[in-house]
Amino acid sequence: MSQIDTAPKPDTAPPATEPPSRWQIALRDIMGGSVIISILAVVIALVIGAILIALTDPGVQKASAYFFSRPADTFNAIWTSVSSAYLSLFQGSIYNFGRPTFAAGIRPLTESLTFATPLIAGGLGVGLAFRVGMFNIGGRGQILIAAGVAGWVGWSFNLPPVIHLIVAILAGLAGGALWGGIAGLLKARTGAHEVIVTIMLNYVAFYLISYFLRTPGLFQAPGSNNPKSPPIHPNAILPPMFGDQYNLTWAFVIVIGLTVLVWWILNRSSLGFRFRAVGENPNAARVAGIDVKNIYFVAMLMSGALVGFAGINQALATFPQGITADLDASIGFDAITVALLGRSRPWGIFIAGLLFGALKAGSFTMQAANNIPIDIVLVVQSLIVLFIAAPPLVRAIFRLPTPGTEPKRQRPIVTKEVAAK
Known part of the structure; x- marks a missing residue:
C-alpha cells in the first residue's frame, strides 16, 4: 500500500496586486472624463480640418504631382497652407498682429464675443x-x-x-x-x-x-x-x-x-x-x-x-x-x-x-486671406459634434480609460515548472 504524500505543496497562487490608490482612480476618471473628451474632440476635428485644407489647396495639389521626385516640396506646401489658414483663423478671431494699434488689433476678439x-x-x-x-x-x-x-x-x-x-x-x-x-x-x-x-x-x-x-x-x-x-x-x-x-x-x-x-x-x-x-x-x-x-x-x-x-x-x-x-x-x-x-x-x-464664436469670426478672415472655403469651418464644427456624441470612439483613438472602471489586471505568468507542480 503506497504512502500518501502529505508534504505541503508550495504556494503557486499569483501574488495579490495592490488596489489602485485614491489618486490613481481620480487621475483615471479625469483622463477619461467629459472635459478631456471634449478637448480631444476639438483637436481631432482641427486635425481633420487641416487635412481638408491641404487637400483643397492648389499649391499642395501642384506639388503632389511630382511628389516622388521632390517630396519635400509637398510637405512644405502642406505646412504653408495649413499654418497660414489657422494663422488667419487666429488673427480673425483673437488678435490681428498686422494692425498698427492694440485697439485695432483686438477688434477680432470683440467680433468673436459678438458672434x-x-x-x-x-x-x-x-x-x-x-x-x-x-x-x-x-x-x-x-x-x-x-x-x-x-x-x-x-x-x-x-x-x-x-x-x-x-x-x-x-x-x-x-x-x-x-x-x-x-x-x-x-x-x-x-x-x-x-x-x-x-x-x-x-x-x-x-x-x-x-x-x-x-x-x-x-x-x-x-x-x-x-x-x-x-x-x-x-x-x-x-x-x-x-x-x-x-x-x-x-x-x-x-x-x-x-x-x-x-x-x-x-x-x-x-x-x-x-x-x-x-x-x-x-x-x-x-x-x-x-x-x-x-x-x-x-x-x-x-x-x-x-x-x-x-x-x-x-x-x-x-x-x-x-x-x-x-x-x-x-x-x-x-x-x-x-x-x-x-x-x-x-x-x-x-x-x-466662445469657441464657436471664434470659429465663425475667424472663418471669414480665413476665407478672404487664403481663399479657403468657409464650409471647411462648418465641417470642423460638425466633426466636433460627431466626436462629442461618440466618447468611446475618442477613448479608443487615444486609449483613454473609461471613468468608474478599474484597470485590467495583468494575467500571471505561469512557467512550465509551476504548471508541473
Whole structure:
C-alpha cells in the first residue's frame, strides 16, 4: 500500500496586486472624463480640418504631382497652407498682429464675443432642457418670436432710454417663453413629443413672422415693399460696450449674468434639484412626489426665454436697422451643437459658445486671406459634434480609460515548472 504524500505543496497562487490608490482612480476618471473628451474632440476635428485644407489647396495639389521626385516640396506646401489658414483663423478671431494699434488689433476678439453672445444664450436654453430630459429643437421659432416681439416694442413705442430697453427685453423674453411653453404644455398635458412639436413650431413661427413682415400695418416698414420691419428706436438699442468702433454690445454682459443664473438654478436651488431629478429618472421623481408634468412646462418656459434672448440680441443689437425673417442665421441649430459640446453644463456651454464664436469670426478672415472655403469651418464644427456624441470612439483613438472602471489586471505568468507542480 503506497504512502500518501502529505508534504505541503508550495504556494503557486499569483501574488495579490495592490488596489489602485485614491489618486490613481481620480487621475483615471479625469483622463477619461467629459472635459478631456471634449478637448480631444476639438483637436481631432482641427486635425481633420487641416487635412481638408491641404487637400483643397492648389499649391499642395501642384506639388503632389511630382511628389516622388521632390517630396519635400509637398510637405512644405502642406505646412504653408495649413499654418497660414489657422494663422488667419487666429488673427480673425483673437488678435490681428498686422494692425498698427492694440485697439485695432483686438477688434477680432470683440467680433468673436459678438458672434458668441447669441450662441451662448441659445445653448443655455437648449442645455437646460437637456438637463430635464427634453430636446428643445425649436430654437429657430423661439428666436424669431422673441425677436419679433422685442422689435415691435422697440419700434412702436417711444419710452425713456433705459425703460424702453428693459421693456423690449422683457417682452422678448416673454415671447420666447410663450413659444417654448407651448411645447412644454403639450408635453405635460397630452404627452406630445417635444421634438415633433418644436420642429413644427419652427415652421409656424417662420411663416407667421414672414406674413407680418409682408403686411402693411403689422411689421412691414411704412412705404416699403420689402419684407423688413422699421428700424428700432435708439432708446431700445443695446449700446456698445467699448464705443462705436466695436460691434460688441452689453448683451454679452447680460449673457454672462444668464450663465451665472442658470448655474445657480441648476446647482444651488430646489427647482434645479427637481430639474435634475426628472432628467435622471422621471418615474423615480414622480414616486418621490415631484410634479413631473409641471417641471416639463416650467423647464420649457425657461428654455424658451433663454433661447429667445438670442433673438432679442439679433433684433436690438445686430440688426437694429430692421429685422427680417432670416435673422436667426441658423443660431437655433448651432445652439444645439454648443449645448452638446458644453455637456449641458452652464460654464461648459459658455466656453463652447466662445469657441464657436471664434470659429465663425475667424472663418471669414480665413476665407478672404487664403481663399479657403468657409464650409471647411462648418465641417470642423460638425466633426466636433460627431466626436462629442461618440466618447468611446475618442477613448479608443487615444486609449483613454473609461471613468468608474478599474484597470485590467495583468494575467500571471505561469512557467512550465509551476504548471508541473
